[in-house]
Amino acid sequence: MEKSCNIILLGTGAIGSYYCGKLQQAGAKISAVCRSDYKTVKNEGINIKSIEGDFIFTPDETVDSISKSSFDADYIVIATKALPYIDLVSLIKPKVSEHTAIIIIQNGIDVEIPLHEAFPNNEIISCIAFICVTREEYGKVSHIDYGRLVIGNYPKGVSEKANHIAQLFNSVGVDCEVQDKILYARWKKLIWNVPFNSMSVLSNKASTKDIMDNENSLIIVRNIMKEVASIAKSEGYVISDEIIEKNLEDTAKMTPYKTSMLLDFENGRPMEVEAIIGNTFRIAQKNSIYAPLIQAMYAMLSVVNNK
């Protein structure tokens, strides 16, 4: 295990700040690339209120453009939202060298593809975060619940570099599981994310409880989950009915919860419709899987997004 490592962080929102703050605690050096929050982060660092203990994350270097980073990056961590108009390839290109591994912590499916295509000889490490964390304002992040990560190389396997990152996380108390089939883990998360994110926004800002308590909409949730499972199966990942029922049981027990897409919608922020719903539907089309409900959700969310 390397003694230290150099990480360039793209995206000092809630996810990027929390997890890179933790990696710094584990001994990594962080060069943070900021945009509108540059001055705040540069002058004050990032104040993180966390259920695991508050801390201030002061990046080892704060820059307003990746070209200005002095780091020779072992890793570039991408923690922006997954939005189609953010050209990640161009954004990171100036600092991708032969030995740079690209870590992507985002929602959805197929988010790794543009990076994998642009940098075929670089490791892409795909990362799924199970966490409730929000940026209240520039330089202020609030970690409310959970925190677990699942990590693995795209499209499969677990490299030394991926293992190294997992060890760093675990050394500072962040539960990080390595997965040699990271896409399977993504599909398992999509099972929940596709129906609840869609329906929470479309059903006039519904909480998980609003959706679960209605007999008709519970049927739709289950049927969307089955569509996602069919699409996953067409890609070689089997998600059983038991996993679907377990998802429903667990959700029924949760305190009423607003999905990330609903929070974005309520706050007038762009929603990750393409990464979560659009890409899922495109895989269905590619593999000729019939998915009428996902198609309808995608269509209506596209109308919402266009407005």
Added chain:
Amino acid sequence: MEKSCNIILLGTGAIGSYYCGKLQQAGAKISAVCRSDYKTVKNEGINIKSIEGDFIFTPDETVDSISKSSFDADYIVIATKALPYIDLVSLIKPKVSEHTAIIIIQNGIDVEIPLHEAFPNNEIISCIAFICVTREEYGKVSHIDYGRLVIGNYPKGVSEKANHIAQLFNSVGVDCEVQDKILYARWKKLIWNVPFNSMSVLSNKASTKDIMDNENSLIIVRNIMKEVASIAKSEGYVISDEIIEKNLEDTAKMTPYKTSMLLDFENGRPMEVEAIIGNTFRIAQKNSIYAPLIQAMYAMLSVVNNK
């Protein structure tokens, strides 16, 4: 043709006021049953601003409960919104006598059933309004566009009484077409109403243009129309693909339009989810017609309505 006739009007909203105002102009006597707008209507009548010419509709009698009506009713006109918790049978029962025909002017499908079951020996005249008309406030109605009616006996046929009403309407310039298959006319209107009413509310207050302009949602509109057509077919009413395409072409040419369900939603009024979407879905279930999109729309609208 009778010289005059006695009509009790239930529901002095926009639809009831406009059409009964016209019937009064044609020579009918109107006893209006009001609720919260009783005082205003009693004292001032109903001021109707209409593209066909403004007029004031002063009912021959205004009462705050149907039992107080002095009329021996030839017709009772029901022009309330189609909402499951309005018990029309109990409301009109005190004034339904042997020779009373019940006219129902409402959206949706199967709205006649409770009346038909409760008063099997009375004529039920089913009426579909193609009109843009709103009540701005108590006693103030604004007629903005269209005005055509389609009328026929439920479940089929055209009686002398139905013909009489049509003649009265036509005598004062209201285009009223008699239809011996009134349910076919209802299904043809549902073809449009089910997709656009649903999607306008669910897609964050989308206009017809917002829905039509998006390639994905246009596909969903067409697929929902096809589901409605399958359900209609299972009831014996054939709606061709040509009718569906004509509906889409006409909608593409319309000025951007807010559906009645969206207007109700925006104004915090109850939506006619059960009459338009719920009843359509229940007929699908009864006849074992697969209608996954209508089921999804119904489910999400139910969640919206429950909130």
